[in-house]
Amino acid sequence: MGRMDEIREQLITLVKNDYEDEKIDKYSRVFVRLKPQHIRSVTRLLVENLDGRLVAISANDEGIYGFDLVYHFDFSHQEKGLHLALKVRLPRKKPVIDSITEIAWSANWAERELMDLLGISFKDHPDPRKLFLPYAWPSEEVG
């Protein structure tokens, strides 16, 4: 049994029906879709129990469908090339999601960057200041 099967099993026991496999390519990159409310518990599982590294968070602007947040977790130090991309869809009006900075500290700047550039708000972020934009930059409503 590969490492990915173990991870998938644990993920499914945690989130039950809200799990959806999207794609596994031949370079062992795994793309998975989740519901936004699970992001905290899933990150806790992946980072604290399974020793994954949060590499980056990126966002795709999908127009009227909203924003696709992609959380990149790296397990390649456990199995060659294993990379898990968790996708979460947020609505275009009021895109809000729980911050995972308290669990994975490397998410701090990634979340601040997304707040700056796409206006996604991360609930309970410990330091929600501007990162790339000037501090005095006016905040805008997305919609």
Added chain:
Amino acid sequence: MQIDKVTAPEYIVPLGPFHPALLEGEYFKLKVEGEKVLEVDLKLGYNYRGIMKLAESRSYHQNIYLFERVCGICSAAHTTAYTQTAEMLGGIELPDRARYIRTLIAELERIHSHLLWAGVGMELIGFKTLFMLIWRDREHVLDVLEAISGNRQHYAMNTIGGVRKDIDKDMIPKIEEKLMLLHKATETATKAVLEDRGIRARTKGIGTLDKEIARKISVVGPVARATGMAIDVRKDDPYAAYDEIPFDIITAEGGDILSMAIVRLGELVESVKISQFCLDKLKTVGGPIRAEVKEFPAGEAVGRVEAPRGELMYYLVSNGTNTPERARVRTPSYLNDYALLFMLPGESLADVPITVASVDPCMACTDRMCSVTDHRTQIHKTGTLRDLSKSFR
């Protein structure tokens, strides 16, 4: 009579955005008590270019030239990561000869980047002699790169499906000669760093990054390896020809600046070995250097490369047209600079420049936006430079 208890007042020392001790624009706000740094805050964005947005409006081939210019020092790492991710999207297999040439360029670039770092570090602690010696020896590797690609920086060697220039058979003995010189230079530098008491006093136990914190903020590259984490994309997620090349991951335990120097100097030796391996292969392996590129079907791909500063990640989303729908670049300094917030507190102010330089920071982005406050009217305006120049004319 009683003497009043005197406490040293706390001051805020600004370092940056543009400061002689920093190589690029970033703003450190240091709260100090006397010489000791108590708290650090870091502001980025003085150099924001919006490369990822630009990439969405250019074709896959135009983007090679754009991503080459993300960083001047690790330009080959960026194009390797980008072309590799695009190849994953298009399902393109690299020809053997192209894989070896790509690996050779990547390793030569690592040698030049690590020597540059060692020189800058020596200069910052005031050891000018070693700085000049190291930079003299760095010219050898730049000569090799110039001979191969025609440029000292921005080699423009990688393209989607292979490399753009072949390495001539007659050139290989000359490159080997230079590699010998580099090997010797590395030995001298390593001996100096390990044995010189001055260097030891300025680097041992300074800017220590705690192992537990390093794991939590997931630092990458030489910084991670200096805290004892044996992670290296070349081993964990092999690309180009790394899966068949034997080499060691260099680690150290201390987490301080000396450990980071030991790791980088050790990697120089490994890089020379890998380059030699590639040259040996290039003598025998022939064939084309470029595969045919057809189209990029809709989908997404994640590509990773061990740049000189650490893991570099590219994430591309394709919608089936000739321009990517989304490109995400995660540079290694994005995680390593964050480590500075944990390394600087407790250090003396004089050690701040070398600590900042120890993670080899590389701000790879430019400002397009700026804000202006009119001091007479206190009106605050923001916008692109062009808008502002109109309104203040």
